[in-house]
Amino acid sequence: MVKLSDEILNKFIDNELNSHEVADIKEIVDNDSVELKKLQAHSAVHKILNTIDPLPAPSGITARVMSRIALMSKSSKAEDNFIYIILSLFFASIIAVLGYTIFQVNGSGESSAIFINFNSFISSYLAKLDFVKSITSNDQFLLIGASLTFMLLISAYYIFESHKSFKQKLNKNMR
């Protein structure tokens, strides 16, 4: 007695058999009730699976996802602002350090002149290029520069850490 293989049954369901092969199957199932039952069950599975509906998602899921998206957009803007503020503070500190250094090197009288007349500052500054040499040999300047750099690095580290914890807090709130 010829048996219907799983492969043939699947090909039959997927319409991958030619008319001769379909006729052969018909002949087999006409003469064998076990094979008939097998084919019926196989077709039934295919038929029922075609009518199965997806499970309904929990109600309100759309609103929940959309509110999370809105929250994330808001916090991402806040995060951007935070970065801009930090960067501004950092650059302001650098400018302040540079200004202080110039003031120290040129003496108080000359540094006031710098702010009064920028052009005269440039010319006097260029004329005094030699002071660069003296900077490297000036221990006091090096000490001040090193201390300020160290303070800036420490500040940058704390700013970075606080930004990291802020970001983690935001992510936690969004969950």
Added chain:
Amino acid sequence: MKKLTDDEIIESVRRGNQNDYSLLIDRYKDRAFTLLRSILKNEMDAEEALQDSFLKVYHSLSGFRNDAKFSTWFYRIVYNTGLSCLTKKNRKIEKEMSSVEDHLELGQLDDNISFESEELKIHLMNFIERLPIRNALVIILFYIDDLSLNEISQVLNLSLVNTKVLLHRSRNVLREILIKQNYQEEFIW
């Protein structure tokens, strides 16, 4: 009113109409939930993974290339999110790899199956959920999500041949279950 296509909705979201994304959620939430339920076997985990999937999709929309089909790309993200959740929850991942033949005894779990078509659908859905993950997914993606075998192979990252074999084996198992339940139906020529 004209129903917007997936690509039109995506384009609108990309232009800044954030609220249009809700159209995509409404369109795919049930099918994605069914998929995640079959991976995580738990309603609460599936809901959490569903939200994460939609957020991931939203944030990745800028990277979506329109030459690909959105549904394939979307289900791939859903599938990967489901697997990540499964790993996080320390579920037995080997269940995914278990042999589909191990599940033949599923049909013996319930002796009182009615063969009214609606009830049969529910029972069959229960059986599908108890199949190994990939077998269940291939059935859901093929029959519920109407994906082609080629698209399913992309979602599951399998070869086309393996995907076809998975589908056939899953159907065979479900058939065996029906036979064991002494299912009868009119012949369908």
